[in-house]
Amino acid sequence: MGTVGGGTDGTAGERRQLINVAYRLLGSVTEAEDAVQDAYARWYGMPRSRREEIRSPGAWLTTVTCRICLDLLGSARARRERYVGAWLPEPLPDRAEWAHPGGAHPGGNTGPADPADQIVLDESVAMAFLVVLESMTPAERVAFVLHDVFRYPFAEIADVLGRTPAACKQLAASARRRVSPGGAPVTVTGRADVVRHVKEAWETKDIAALVGLLDPAAVMTADGGGMAGTVLRPVEGGARIAEYMIAIADRAPGLELLERTVNGVPGLVAQRAGVVMTVAAFDISDGRVTRIWVIRNPEKLRPWAPED
Numbered sequence: 322m323g324t325v326g327g328g329t330d331g332t333a334g335e336r337r338q339l340i341n342v343a344y345r346l347l348g349s350v351t352e353a354e355d356a357v358q359d360a361y362a363r364w365y366g367m368p369r370s371r372r373e374e375i376r377s378p379g380a381w382l383t384t385v386t387c388r389i390c391l392d393l394l395g396s397a398r399a400r401r402e403r404y405v406g407a408w409l410p411e412p413l414p415d416r417a418e419w420a421h422p423g424g425a426h427p428g429g430n431t432g433p434a435d436p437a438d439q440i441v442l443d444e445s446v447a448m449a450f451l452v453v454l455e456s457m458t459p460a461e462r463v464a465f466v467l468h469d470v471f472r473y474p475f476a477e478i479a480d481v482l483g484r485t486p487a488a489c490k491q492l493a494a495s496a497r498r499r500v501s502p503g504g505a506p507v508t509v510t511g512r513a514d515v516v517r518h519v520k521e522a523w524e525t526k527d528i529a530a531l532v533g534l535l536d537p538a539a540v541m542t543a544d545g546g547g548m549a550g551t552v553l554r555p556v557e558g559g560a561r562i563a564e565y566m567i568a569i570a571d572r573a574p575g576l577e578l579l580e581r582t583v584n585g586v587p588g589l590v591a592q593r594a595g596v597v598m599t600v601a602a603f604d605i606s607d608g609r610v611t612r613i614w615v616i617r618n619p620e621k622l623r624p625w626a627p628e629d
Contacts, residue, residue: 348410394459405547415582437624442585448602465496535559546618
């Protein structure tokens, strides 16, 4: 499980893979980083002789990281019950696009990347996918992510979960049923066009255009975490969402909307005086927006702070 990379004890090359696994399991860059750090601390906390007995340090680190994530997922329900309003995964920027819009890296900086830099942006980190993962039990989520996303065999997943390979296969199958196929596929260009039209309609306060871009059964969910003002319950229906968006536009002078990649797909970022206040992710089907996820909790927007 995992390919052992550089480093004197064969663990340095594992960090990127572990961050990628942990983020998909936890939906939090911060918690993913903490889980991986904890796994490394346990590795280096063992006597050297014990470490040398382990044939595959990468497999050991992956197993330990996943078990840490499993424990965190098990306690997450209680923490979410205390959370103010809806809880959404942390949104991920395309760091190259955000920090260096022109594509240049000043000074040719190739220093250590932060955790958000190390996460591969593909369909398995799209906000729609992460939200579905939230509906799974912890064991389902681990089995599904490890097998369907990272292609680990059930024999190795069984070691993580402490269950038989057959039981892990059933868990992944149960999780898979929660992932709906959705409507007609939308290309990245098609998504970007819809998001751009939403931006333009919001900026011009064109409620009719917004209603036309939103599916009649669309749902908008916002996460302020009690630290930023927003609706505490989902707003349902395209017309109601459009009215809400126009009301926000009326109350938010000086807010600038930018088209940005959010979790690997086109989204919008709202900033004031260069500070990101809101990140919006969209799910689009048949040319219309079906879901909007609005993240305003400042703790979840730290990866969006521009580099100094």
